[in-house]
Amino acid sequence: MEGAIATAFDGAYGKIGGRTFLEIANEVCKKALAVICIGTCSSYGGVQAAKPNPGGYKGVGEALGIKTVNIPGCPPNPVNFVGTVVNYLLLGKLPDLDEVGRPLFAYGKTIHDLCPRRSHFENDEFVKEFGSKEAEMGYCLYKMGCKGPDTYNNCPVVKFNEGTGWPIGAGHPCIGCSEPNFWDKMAPFFVASK
Amino acid sequence: MAERINIDPITRIEGHLRIEVEIENGKVKNAWSSGQMFRGLEIILRGRDPRDAPLITQRSCGVCTLVHYLASVRAVEDAVKVQIPPNARIIRNLLHGSQFQHDHIVHFYHLHALDWVDIVSALKADPQKTAALADNVSNAPWGGTVYYKQVQQRLKTFVESGQLGPFNNGYWGHPAYQLPPEANLMAAAHYIEALRLQAKAAKMHAIFGAKNPHLQSLVVGGVTCVQDLTPDRIAEFLYLWKETQDFIKNVYIPDVLVVAGFYKDWGKIGGTTNFLAWGDFPESEKEPDSLFMPRGVIMKRDLKAVKMAEQDKVVESVAHAWYKGSDALHPYKGVTEPEHGDYDPNKKYSWFKAPRYEGEPCEVGPLARVLVAYAYGKKEIKEVVDDVLKKLSLPVEALFSTLGRTAARAIETLVIGQAMERWIMELVENLKKGDKKTYQSWQMPDKAQGIGLNDVPRGSLGHWIEIEGGKIKNYQYVVPSTWNLGPRCGKGKPGPVEEALIGTPVADPKRPIEILRTVHSFDPCIACGVHVVDPDSNQVYEIKVI
Numbered sequence A: 001m002e003g004a005i006a007t008a009f010d011g012a013y014g015k016i017g018g019r020t021f022l023e024i025a026n027e028v029c030k031k032a033l034a035v036i037c038i039g040t041c042s043s044y045g046g047v048q049a050a051k052p053n054p055g056g057y058k059g060v061g062e063a064l065g066i067k068t069v070n071i072p073g074c075p076p077n078p079v080n081f082v083g084t085v086v087n088y089l090l091l092g093k094l095p096d097l098d099e100v101g102r103p104l105f106a107y108g109k110t111i112h113d114l115c116p117r118r119s120h121f122e123n124d125e126f127v128k129e130f131g132s133k134e135a136e137m138g139y140c141l142y143k144m145g146c147k148g149p150d151t152y153n154n155c156p157v158v159k160f161n162e163g164t165g166w167p168i169g170a171g172h173p174c175i176g177c178s179e180p181n182f183w184d185k186m187a188p189f190f191v192a193s194k
Numbered sequence B: 001m002a003e004r005i006n007i008d009p010i011t012r013i014e015g016h017l018r019i020e021v022e023i024e025n026g027k028v029k030n031a032w033s034s035g036q037m038f039r040g041l042e043i044i045l046r047g048r049d050p051r052d053a054p055l056i057t058q059r060s061c062g063v064c065t066l067v068h069y070l071a072s073v074r075a076v077e078d079a080v081k082v083q084i085p086p087n088a089r090i091i092r093n094l095l096h097g098s099q100f101q102h103d104h105i106v107h108f109y110h111l112h113a114l115d116w117v118d119i120v121s122a123l124k125a126d127p128q129k130t131a132a133l134a135d136n137v138s139n140a141p142w143g144g145t146v147y148y149k150q151v152q153q154r155l156k157t158f159v160e161s162g163q164l165g166p167f168n169n170g171y172w173g174h175p176a177y178q179l180p181p182e183a184n185l186m187a188a189a190h191y192i193e194a195l196r197l198q199a200k201a202a203k204m205h206a207i208f209g210a211k212n213p214h215l216q217s218l219v220v221g222g223v224t225c226v227q228d229l230t231p232d233r234i235a236e237f238l239y240l241w242k243e244t245q246d247f248i249k250n251v252y253i254p255d256v257l258v259v260a261g262f263y264k265d266w267g268k269i270g271g272t273t274n275f276l277a278w279g280d281f282p283e284s285e286k287e288p289d290s291l292f293m294p295r296g297v298i299m300k301r302d303l304k305a306v307k308m309a310e311q312d313k314v315v316e317s318v319a320h321a322w323y324k325g326s327d328a329l330h331p332y333k334g335v336t337e338p339e340h341g342d343y344d345p346n347k348k349y350s351w352f353k354a355p356r357y358e359g360e361p362c363e364v365g366p367l368a369r370v371l372v373a374y375a376y377g378k379k380e381i382k383e384v385v386d387d388v389l390k391k392l393s394l395p396v397e398a399l400f401s402t403l404g405r406t407a408a409r410a411i412e413t414l415v416i417g418q419a420m421e422r423w424i425m426e427l428v429e430n431l432k433k434g435d436k437k438t439y440q441s442w443q444m445p446d447k448a449q450g451i452g453l454n455d456v457p458r459g460s461l462g463h464w465i466e467i468e469g470g471k472i473k474n475y476q477y478v479v480p481s482t483w484n485l486g487p488r489c490g491k492g493k494p495g496p497v498e499e500a501l502i503g504t505p506v507a508d509p510k511r512p513i514e515i516l517r518t519v520h521s522f523d524p525c526i527a528c529g530v531h532v533v534d535p536d537s538n539q540v541y542e543i544k545v546i
């Protein structure tokens, strides 16, 4: 499943062919062997579910009251989706999940645990302004608001677009995009978490 | 007797769109365009940290993933009054240029081509003749009889399995398809090659922008990717750029010319009247003067009267949109108070507001940009436009059409792509001089207003922000698809797509491919069933297209 589901006003905020997302998802998901949610929107509601959530948007699991396998991320890493499907094809079962439905093989560790800048964190070497000497030297982005310590995902290892880049590699703090309700829980993004 | 047909959803686009048309004597008499989704991001933005706005608005769409990010960061920069360093400007232009290359290739091959190219007819093609045709018209790096035999075999397997995959449920065999089998086979092969190419093109974003979709390296004041300003990263970018630009030059442009040659009558169908471009790609600090794609507005198709476009002349009307009231307000005063009602073309029928410039609807996008640049006599654009028109033996007037829109998209991809090489070299020169500055610090004001005007693959995009107490007080954005696909305004004037559809011939109301051609030519950014309603019998035919 892709995308969040509008639930306010009987789902009127989102329609395809005159039918609400809610109606369509209810019909389709109930027949499925397993429901895999790809992306933070279908997993947990995503950006449109951020406060005050005008459309009453919800992740698929919550909107339909079913258990789903969640591959969150904004964007989700295709490697994690393919890994989940291959797991099913080869072993005949879904991978082990954490308490918010994420496969442990991909979401078992935090960004902070896997981060190549971790030694700078331990040595108190922090970036305090973008474009600075410290930024050029690849110091830790914690003080710029990095949410790596609170975010479970494998971005530092698999990266994006066939290993071409990833946020902290590009000098930008992690925004925590694979965590439920991160738009509210992690914001403001450029302020260090306590 | 007028017949009404409803196409909902329109597919091969991003998002949820419904088009209703009334057909009389085989032609569209009236049309209504309706956005079918509301997410309320403008409401979500209120009260948040202005620095977070770019990250939130970026999620408006996963296709043109850079554009709201860029527009929003520019709006906040305008509010906090910070001038970004030249290196940051160049990197943003390079990321934006690669967005054009990526988006327009995907649009032509994967979203639009199947309106013109009959995949099933490709099975009847002679591979040897196809190879000869391809050699004659393009400089594609692949080809030959064996290659085309293999592509044809793949298509055959698809068709015989009954699972056409991405080619499922097209209007194959429709009389409106004009290409000979060989041209169809060549285009089908290029469709597959373009799939590979676009994944490579997306990597350009990942080099200076961390990832695609949803880049993550722009911040208010500049860019964060200072560690990527190294020879190896720049060379990686240059290599991907070259491969993409070669495809545009040697495959995309020749393919558009071949297809256009068989559909010249579409140079008279699907035109609109007014055109607006905010322009983009600043080549110095001086904006709008330094914009590579210039800013301007053309009214009533009068190219000679092209003039500078001013943001304060924009209002958005909610008279026919599912929002409270019927006002037409400037974005700074804009309110977003949703009020969903029934779909009623005489009253309210869309989640889109209706933007107007000096009270008039305006088409935005590739055609508007190319016309504005052409009207100003911009050399790079004029040369290519004149060359394309000459090769097709078509007059300038043919630009005001569905065909013109599709050609303009290819033309600007080539021209912008070419400019990127210069920008890369400019960056290299700066680095040689020891200038690695990528960020300018700034202070958050207590109260401020800011505007970000941009021109992005689908058209003119404006973001307006109001800051109070260091937080977002109001945020409005007027996006290309709202300009193009918006509903009627208070004065009852139809939006550009509604206007463009009027007069379109429809051979078979049950298979309205002609309507899809014009709607898709706007590259709507808004999924798979066509509902055709016959008002006499009240029968609803359901036909799926992709």
Ligand code: SF4
Pocket: A111, A112, A113, A115, A116, A117, A118, A119, A121, A139, A140, A141, A142, A146, A147, A148, A149, A168, A174
């Ligand atoms: S950059 Fe972020 S994830 Fe990496 S070490 Fe610092 S805080 Fe942890």
